[in-house]
Amino acid sequence: xxxxxxxxxxxxxxxxxxxxxxxxxYEERGALYKGWQLGQTRxxxxxxxxxxxxxxxxxxxxxxGSAYIETERTKIACAVxxxxxxxxxxxxxxxxxSVEVKFAPFSSLVRRAPIRDAEDxxxxxxxxxxxxxxxxxxxxxxxxxDIFITVIECDGIESCVAAATVATSTSxxxxxxxxxxxxxxxxxxxxxxxxxxxxxxxxxQLASGMLLCACMPALGTTTSVRQxxxxxxxxxxxxxxxxxxxxxxxxxxxxxALHEDENESNS
Amino acid sequence: xxxxxxxxxxxxxxxxxxxxxxxxxxYTRNGETRASLFGTPQxxxxxxxxxxxxxxxPAPNSIVLGSIxxxxxxxxxxxxxxxxxxxxxxxxxxxxxxxxxxxxxxEKDKVKVGDCFRGGDVIKGLVISLxxxxxxxxxxxxxxxxxxxxxxxAGGTMEAVSWQEMRCRKTGKVEKRKCAKPxxx
Numbered sequence: 043x044x045x046x047x048x049x050x051x052x053x054x055x056x057x058x059x060x061x062x063x064x065x066x067x068y069e070e071r072g073a074l075y076k077g078w079q080l081g082q083t084r085x086x087x088x089x090x091x092x093x094x095x096x097x098x099x100x101x102x103x104x105x106x107g108s109a110y111i112e113t114e115r116t117k118i119a120c121a122v123x124x125x126x127x128x129x130x131x132x133x134x135x136x137x138x139x140s141v142e143v144k145f146a147p148f149s150s151l152v153r154r155a156p157i158r159d160a161e162d163x164x165x166x167x168x169x170x171x172x173x174x175x176x177x178x179x180x181x182x183x184x185x186x187x188d189i190f191i192t193v194i195e196c197d198g199i200e201s202c203v204a205a206a207t208v209a210t211s212t213s214x215x216x217x218x219x220x221x222x223x224x225x226x227x228x229x230x231x232x233x234x235x236x237x238x239x240x241x242x243x244x245x246x247q248l249a250s251g252m253l254l255c256a257c258m259p260a261l262g263t264t265t266s267v268r269q270x271x272x273x274x275x276x277x278x279x280x281x282x283x284x285x286x287x288x289x290x291x292x293x294x295x296x297x298x299a300l301h302e303d304e305n306e307s308n309s
Numbered sequence: 310x311x312x313x314x315x316x317x318x319x320x321x322x323x324x325x326x327x328x329x330x331x332x333x334x335x336y337t338r339n340g341e342t343r344a345s346l347f348g349t350p351q352x353x354x355x356x357x358x359x360x361x362x363x364x365x366x367p368a369p370n371s372i373v374l375g376s377i378x379x380x381x382x383x384x385x386x387x388x389x390x391x392x393x394x395x396x397x398x399x400x401x402x403x404x405x406x407x408x409x410x411x412x413x414x415x416e417k418d419k420v421k422v423g424d425c426f427r428g429g430d431v432i433k434g435l436v437i438s439l440x441x442x443x444x445x446x447x448x449x450x451x452x453x454x455x456x457x458x459x460x461x462x463a464g465g466t467m468e469a470v471s472w473q474e475m476r477c478r479k480t481g482k483v484e485k486r487k488c489a490k491p492x493x494x
Contacts (some may be wrong), residue, residue, distance in 0.1 A: 127366070183366075185366045216347070220333075222337075222343075302349055
């Protein structure tokens with residue numbers, strides 16, 4: 043961005059400055075599971091409850107499609123550009139998805155340096171795997187769809203991946219890219235004999251294993267399943283079932299967000 | 310839902326009777342017809358489509374507009390900026406190539422690229438193939454295809470005087486181009 047007459051030697055801060063707002067319930071969050079023992083119930087919500095979802099589309103004007111998702115402490119922005127001409131020199135009959143995930147420096151309790159690390163890429167891979175089967179890439183030869191995900195705040199990495207997947211699919215629908223169906227995703231944590239859906243960071247630490255499921259409820263198909271940690275097969279199937287039931291509800295939220303956006307642009 | 314819009318993956322309600330031709334935005338899977346775009350299905354004659362006016366990459370038989378960026382004795386390189394009447398977002402242009410044998414339909418062996426195009430000319434072309442990894446192949450071998458806008462050496466706008474000549478409005482000098490037949494002539 044070469045701008046004429048721009049003084050590069052000085053700091054161009056805003057004229058006004060504000061005191062940073064500090065997280066006041068940080069200690070309260072850390073103390074939520076103090077003295078919790080295996081076998082006790084989940085605190086603050088029921089095991090099969092997910093956090094309320096706020097989903098909004100089209101707030102990044104220059105992108106072809108964009109979405110913002112917020113589930114309490116998970117806040118993610120997603121922008122879709124393209125289809126663009128592929129920069130790589132090899133010929134690809136089908137289009138490709140390039141997913142880039144960036145964590146804001148203030149997205150977690152420990153500051154994240156603004157460089158690409160292993161976590162960015164693993165999240166990007168998981169989102170790419172969940173989304174790729176839903177997009178009709180055979181219609182877009184030689185093209186690439188750029189997906190940029192910014193994690194503004196992250197509370198539980200699995201829930202963060204699930205929310206990012208929902209936001210990405212919504213953005214793609216908004217961008218008018220042909221796909222087989224909308225992908226929604228839900229995470230479940232196996233804690234003792236229970237399955238806690240949409241776990242937070244603290245709940246993730248109590249879990250013995252995690253299950254992440256992405257599916258297309260409109261077609262009744264699953265696009266991606268990822269299991270980590272120690273989970274018995276019966277528990278894995280139970281979590282999968284619970285996640286899929288929850289995904290139908292999330293699908294309604296996505297549908298509502300898209301319809302709202304349509305009504306807004308018509309009026 | 311109050312609106313008639315379909316979500317991707319939602320079954321498309323089809324009227325009974327003769328089978329309709331499926332256009333863009335619709336696919337069939339396991340015998341079920343479903344939408345692949347978010348929008349309202351429209352019936353046009355015997356086909357049903359969900360259309361979105363969105364920029365899309367060139368495909369064979371697309372009509373494209375673009376400007377000449379580079380010339381060589383074998384080919385002219387085009388930066389495609391409009392595909393099927395839809396402008397692409399700035400900075401997201403595709404590169405195309407007009408090979409010397411695709412410039413005009415007759416006397417192909419006598420064509421010289423320099424006598425047909427100059428850098429900066431705006432051309433109208435037809436995509437003939439997806440080409441290689443870097444570029445799409447474009448042809449101008451049709452009367453209505455070729456240069457539609459060009460400036461002379463003096464910098465004036467030129468107008469077509471014949472199918473292979475253009476005259477500068479400022480100086481009256483004639484330069485060689487592969488002209489597109491102006492519309493409505």
